[in-house]
Amino acid sequence: MPPAALSVHLSIGQAYAWSVFKAPLESSLDISGTLSALPFQLGIVMLGLSAAFGGTLVERNGPRWAMTVALVCFSSGFLLSALGAYTGQYWLIVLGYGFVGGIGLGIGYISPVSTLIKWFPDRPGMATGIAIMGFGGGALIASPWSTRMLESFGSDSSGIATAFLVHGLVYALFMSLGVLLIRVPRPAEGGAAEDATAGVGGVQVSARDAVRTPQFWLLWLVLVMNVTAGIGILEKAAPMITDFFAGSSTPVSVSAAAGFVALLSAANMAGRIGWSSTSDLIGRKNVYRVYLGVGALMYLLIALFGDASKPLFVLCALVILSFYGGGFATIPAYLKDLFGTYQVGAIHGRLLTAWSTAGVLGPLIVNWIADRQQEAGKEGPELYGTSLFIMIGLLVVGFVANELVRPVHAKYHVKEGVHVPEPA
Amino acid sequence: MSPNPPEGAGRRGLIALSWLWVGAPLAYGLYELVRKATQLFTG
Structure with missing residues (x-):
């Protein structure tokens, strides 16, 4: 298969x-x-x-x-x-x-x-x-x-x-x-x-009912925040690494910046299979704690010390991109845990609207802020400082949303092929 | 939803062929990626 x-x-x-x-x-x-x-x-x-x-x-x-x-x-x-x-x-x-x-x-x-x-x-x-x-x-x-x-x-x-x-x-x-x-x-x-094939505790939930649960919207928020944070790096990767080290003794050339972008693509792909498989061992909630918590820490390291060390900058960006890919790949399994496989494809489809939202939000934040900073006469790493701290804030929001995820209430469960809602 | 799957050697051949079908272009993509990524250290 x-x-x-x-x-x-x-x-x-x-x-x-x-x-x-x-x-x-x-x-x-x-x-x-x-x-x-x-x-x-x-x-x-x-x-x-x-x-x-x-x-x-x-x-x-x-x-x-x-x-x-x-x-x-x-x-x-x-x-x-x-x-x-x-x-x-x-x-x-x-x-x-x-x-x-x-x-x-x-x-x-x-x-x-x-x-x-x-x-x-x-x-x-x-x-x-x-x-x-x-x-x-x-x-x-x-x-x-x-x-x-x-x-x-x-x-x-x-x-x-x-x-x-x-x-x-x-x-x-x-x-x-x-x-x-x-x-x-x-x-x-x-x-x-x-x-x-049922979710944790034998749960099966229909797609129609899943979108009525807080769990669906919490995961929607988690995905938006994780994807926005990844796009924050992806969108400006080449100019970002160039600007960060423009004033250093080892500036980054155009071809080296292209190599950095290629390396990010590799981290994105490796994160999809690597982190998603890891989630089978440590659990879905824990792996999202890593994506969001360690991701915020990586952004903080870039914001505070990124311009001091090229290897540190590259390493942090690679980890963030691996979390970006991992977030995409792990979400169907998280949905399976919560809602079972009954209509997990349909639920996953509805959750992908988070991707479209993040696709607009991420580039908007990074580009808008970089443009404003440039107008204010800033240059180098200062162009990205505010964006980086906004990304940390978004990841913290995602972290809290992940912490709030609980098993789905029994009133949403499908029983023997017929949906029997329990009294509220 | 589909006819009976092949068994034994036929099944193993089909599995090998299908992995080759997706693996060959992926290997090409990875080769090009590595070629480009090395520019970070040499460019």
Whole structure:
């Protein structure tokens, strides 16, 4: 099952490599940088919306149906974009990659989650970590691959169209492995016994009821805070390390800053599988204590001593990014513990709206503050001081939210396939 | 939800092939990542 899940996540993870197409699109179609980012932004919005609203359909129709929908949408998105680039109709690229492809991202992201948990009920953290690690790995593959393709086909509209066409066809073929192999375990296989797939204490909660519980919204807050803190570093990684050591005896070059960004991607990916698997051993609540508590400590070290030592700065940033990835990968297992596997895919889909929120919040905080500090005549590490302390505050809020998570009240439990609410 | 899964050697072959299917492009991505990341220390 892991390769089936990986084939989908490694494909849709291409979304984070969209920036490769930005400059060629801007020059060939004469559009602004803001406009060239639109397909990616719409894609991420559609990811959140389709995961939130399509989660129940995924649970009802099964993982093979979901992966088929993801394959068709994600690949057709590229094919529509190829047509748009070839005819010079940019709106077709926005519609194709952003809207249609974005639906593929959302459905594809949640498609293997509940199935993997059913296959590995004793190690749900490791199971979902493998798949969600694939989403991080997707950009690592797509970024150099797409760059080479544009070098071969050319960066004019015809070359971009050919590259989009090849992407659509290759990803359709690659994702077909997932469609062919994925299946839910039979009762005799894996550990799919009812008690093993239930949450802690044999709990099963429907998606409709889960969003009415405080636990869901506390985890939503935890995810927003953890993701915002990670994006705080990711968004400004290259200029940040350059500014921090601009006045030192060992300034950071452009290529070294690019190397730092690549290293952060590796930490993000390693954190997804590493920390998520660790959560199977130390528990979900404890691992989030580490993400949020130690994460805040890492930010504090950067704020206080970051400019004094490059290794310390790099190490702290790597740890923060590993927590960022770990936070994404561990959340489905945390949901399984609290709500069981009954509709965990649908609940996970609804929780991903936290990702969309953090995607707006994180860059907004860091960029807005850095701009204000620059206007005030500050430079170097001073540009980021306020942002770093805001990130610490956000992580503390997330830490408190995690501490408040308790087992779900019995009135929300599903009993024998029928929801029987108890009197309040 | 699917036909009976293959058994024995066929099953092992299918597992190896499916890991190769996802492992090969991932190895390529990791190789490119390491190449780029070393610039932090050499660039």
